[in-house]
Amino acid sequence: MAGKAKKEEKQGTSILRILGVVLFIVVGAVLTFWHANFVTGRSLLLAFPGWEVTYKGCWPNPFGGAWVSDVTLMPYEEYPDEVFHFDSLYVDVPFMQFYSTFFPKRLKWLRSEIKDISLEFSGGRGTLAEPFTWEMAAFGNVSASPFEADGCMEDAIWVSEEMAEMGLQAGETELVMSWHREEGSLVREQSIHTEGVGRVDFRGEQARDDDFDLFDMVEGDFSTVRSREWHVRDEGFIAARNAHCAKKDGITPQQFVQRHLDTVERLLEADGIAPSESVRNAYRHYAERGAPLDLALNFSALPDNLSYEEFELSDWLNFTSGTFNIDGRDLNLGMREVTPRPLPETDDEEATTFALLESERATMRAQAAVAEALAAPAPTLAVATLPASTPPPTELPFVVPAEPEVAADAITDYAKLRAEIGKRFKFYLKEQSPIRGQIVGSEDGQIRVRRQMTSGFMEQFIARANFIRAEPMR
Numbered sequence: 501m502a503g504k505a506k507k508e509e510k511q512g513t514s515i516l517r518i519l520g521v522v523l524f525i526v527v528g529a530v531l532t533f534w535h536a537n538f539v540t541g542r543s544l545l546l547a548f549p550g551w552e553v554t555y556k557g558c559w560p561n562p563f564g565g566a567w568v569s570d571v572t573l574m575p576y577e578e579y580p581d582e583v584f585h586f587d588s589l590y591v592d593v594p595f596m597q598f599y600s601t602f603f604p605k606r607l608k609w610l611r612s613e614i615k616d617i618s619l620e621f622s623g624g625r626g627t628l629a630e631p632f633t634w635e636m637a638a639f640g641n642v643s644a645s646p647f648e649a650d651g652c653m654e655d656a657i658w659v660s661e662e663m664a665e666m667g668l669q670a671g672e673t674e675l676v677m678s679w680h681r682e683e684g685s686l687v688r689e690q691s692i693h694t695e696g697v698g699r700v701d702f703r704g705e706q707a708r709d710d711d712f713d714l715f716d717m718v719e720g721d722f723s724t725v726r727s728r729e730w731h732v733r734d735e736g737f738i739a740a741r742n743a744h745c746a747k748k749d750g751i752t753p754q755q756f757v758q759r760h761l762d763t764v765e766r767l768l769e770a771d772g773i774a775p776s777e778s779v780r781n782a783y784r785h786y787a788e789r790g791a792p793l794d795l796a797l798n799f800s801a802l803p804d805n806l807s808y809e810e811f812e813l814s815d816w817l818n819f820t821s822g823t824f825n826i827d828g829r830d831l832n833l834g835m836r837e838v839t840p841r842p843l844p845e846t847d848d849e850e851a852t853t854f855a856l857l858e859s860e861r862a863t864m865r866a867q868a869a870v871a872e873a874l875a876a877p878a879p880t881l882a883v884a885t886l887p888a889s890t891p892p893p894t895e896l897p898f899v900v901p902a903e904p905e906v907a908a909d910a911i912t913d914y915a916k917l918r919a920e921i922g923k924r925f926k927f928y929l930k931e932q933s934p935i936r937g938q939i940v941g942s943e944d945g946q947i948r949v950r951r952q953m954t955s956g957f958m959e960q961f962i963a964r965a966n967f968i969r970a971e972p973m974r
Contacts, residue, residue: 532560533558533559533560535560535598536558536559536560536561536565536566536591537558537566539565539566539591539593539598539614540555540558540566540568540589540591542715543591543593543617543619543715544571544619546617546679546714546715547619547633547677548573548575548632549941550575550921550922550940550941551573551574551575552573552574552575552577553571553572553573553574554571554572554574555568555569555570555571555572555589556569556570557569557570561591561592563595564592564593564594564595564596564597564598564599565590565591565592565593565598566590566591567588567589567590567591568588568589568590568591569587569588569589570585570586570587570588571585571586571588571589571621572584572585572586573585573586573626573628573632575628575630575940576630576922576938576940577922581627582627582628582629582630583626583627583628584624584625584626584627584628584632584641584673585624585625585626586621586622586623586624586673586675587622587623587624587672588621588622588623589619589620589621589622590618590619590620590622591617591618591619592617592618592619592620593614593616593617593618594615594616597613597614597615597616613713613714614713614714614715615680615681615714616678616679616680616681617678617679617714618676618677618678619675619676619677619678620674620675620676621674621675621676622672622674623672624660624672624673624674624675625642625660625661625672625673626641626659626660627659627660627661628641628659629641629656629657630940630950632675632677632690632692633677633690634941634943634948635688635690635702635704635728636690636692636700636702639692639700639732640657640658641657641673641692642658642659642660642663642670642673642694642697643658643694643697643698643737643741644692644693644694644697644698644699644700644732644737645698645700645732645734645737645738645741646700646732646793647760647763647764647767648737648741649741649745649852650760650763650764650767650852650853650854651745651756651757651759651760651761651762651763651764651854652745652748652749652756652759652852652854653748653749653852653854653855653858654748654749654852654855655745655748655852656850656852658741660672660673663694663696663697665744666737666740666741666743666744667740667743667744668696668697668736668737668740669696670694670695670696670697671694671695671696671697672694672695673692673693673694674691674692674693674694675690675691675692676689676690676691677689677690678690679714681708681714684707684708685705685706685707685708685726686705686706686708687703687704687705688702688703688704688705688706689701689702689703689704690702694735695735696735696736697735697736697737698732698733698734698735698736698737698738699732699733699735700730700731700732700733701730701731702728702729702730702731703727703728703729704725704727704728704729705725705726705727705728706724706725706726707724707726724799724801725799726798726799727796727797727798727799728796728797728799729794729795729796729797730793730794730795731792731793731794732786732792732793732794733792734786734790734791734792736790737790738786738787738788738789738790739789739790742756742757742760742787742788754788757784757787757788759854760787761780761783761784761787762857763853763854763857764783765780766843766853766857767843767853768835769838769840769841770840770841770842770843771840771960772837772838772839772840773817773835773836773837773838774835774836774837774838775834775835776832776834776835776836778831778832778834779824779831779833779834779835782824782826782829782831783824783826785826785827786826786827789827791826791827792825792826792827792828793824793825793826794823794824794825794826795822795823795824795825796822796823796825797820797821797822797833798820798821798822799819799820800819800820800821801819817835817836817837818837820833821833842935843856843857843860844856844859844860844863845934845935845936846859906969906971907971907972909971909972910969910970910971910972911925911969911970911971912968912969914947914964914967917939917942917947917962917970918942918947920939920970921939921940921941921942922938922939922940923938923939923972924936924937924938924939924972924973925937925938925939925970925971925972925973926970926971926973927949927962927967927969927970928968928969928970928971929962929966929967929968930965930966930967930968935949936973937949937950937960938950943961945964946961946962946963946964947961947962947967948960948961948962949961949962
């Protein structure tokens with residue numbers, strides 16, 4: 501009897517052990533799937549802060565990271581047609597970093613911070629005009645070409661489905677984004693590649709002396725920029741773009757190239773920058789033939805009495821050195837600071853940069869004609885003597901133009917603009933014409949504004965020092 505009881509006890513214990521193992525496996529699998537979704541969500545938040553990003557499936561990689569399917573990027577609700585879809589995403593995080601983040605922060609001896617993340621998107625296509633990142637703001641999301649549509653009268657950007665219309669055998673777009681934390685620095689890398697169209701690779705390094713987790717960078721402070729570099733490789737887009745726009749606008753490809761150069765130069769002038777003659781000629785070589793283009797910049801630290809928040813784009817020239825390399829030829833940076841000349845105002849938010857340039861030129865020609873007419877010698881006229889009783893003509897009084905009425909809901913506190921992401925305003929700035937735009941983010945302590953009127957995707961910073969007020973647009 502005693503032996504039978506021990507046998508039953510042994511069988512019961514075995515069942516409990518089996519159930520325990522099964523329960524452990526189930527709980528472990530659930531936690532692993534949950535953690536894969538957590539890492540994916542935080543990685544996407546790091547990559548696209550303020551955007552709405554959705555995906556349908558997420559499966560953990562046992563060796564660290566996750567496989568994700570059907571990823572869709574949607575920057576702003578008021579532009580529902582501007583989306584970009586990727587068939588798949590691979591999130592790569594080193595094994596120990598991935599699994600150690602299971603533990604809460606208070607168990608620091610068990611938990612290591614995320615220091616390396618790589619996001620590899622594939623099977624991309626879409627109609628997104630907003631650049632994927634600020635570092636890629638000058639490049640088309642599909643073309644991977646700088647200032648892709650500047651010079652065209654009607655086109656502002658090109659989307660995936662239009663590549664075939666331009667005569668290109670385009671593949672789907674691939675996007676890679678990675679962050680690597682080293683001792684005292686952070687390295688960020690990005691690339692856009694559409695096979696048969698073009699490719700651009702970016703690498704940037706910035707100083708980070710604080711102890712931070714990559715997932716905390718969304719709320720992190722600005723870090724000193726050390727270097728940035730871009731490498732552009734054309735795979736057929738430049739020739740197709742030149743021919744397509746020339747045919748559409750009824751000009752020759754050579755004439756379009758000149759339009760493109762003039763428009764890009766005018767864009768730079770709006771930000772207070774002008775290229776040297778050697779750089780202008782070298783860029784023409786790229787715009788004509790799609791020659792390989794590289795730009796490498798190094799930045800020196802700012803003096804203690806200067807603030808990044810007060811800097812305009814042209815101010816960086818005093819703290820920047822670098823080189824262009826176009827088709828194997830090295831050139832100095834070759835940029836100089838000039839007085840910023842903002843682009844003309846227009847109520848047409850879809851106006852291309854070249855259309856604005858043409859409007860500006862027409863205005864300048866009209867003003868020159870008026871000045872020429874006023875400078876011409878006046879014809880001799882017989883002058884009648886007025887009767888003594890007639891009072892002499894008097895000059896019209898000079899009327900001081902009234903200050904524009906300030907809207908009751910205008911924002912005058914620069915800091916409050918950070919809470920208005922996604923909303924449209926008319927910005928009043930010191931010594932500049934008002935500009936219309938949409939607040940798309942806050943980066944490096946400055947408000948970033950999207951102006952769709954300039955090539956569909958151009959963005960600029962609104963500096964605190966130049967800000968007067970912002971009035972909501974109805």
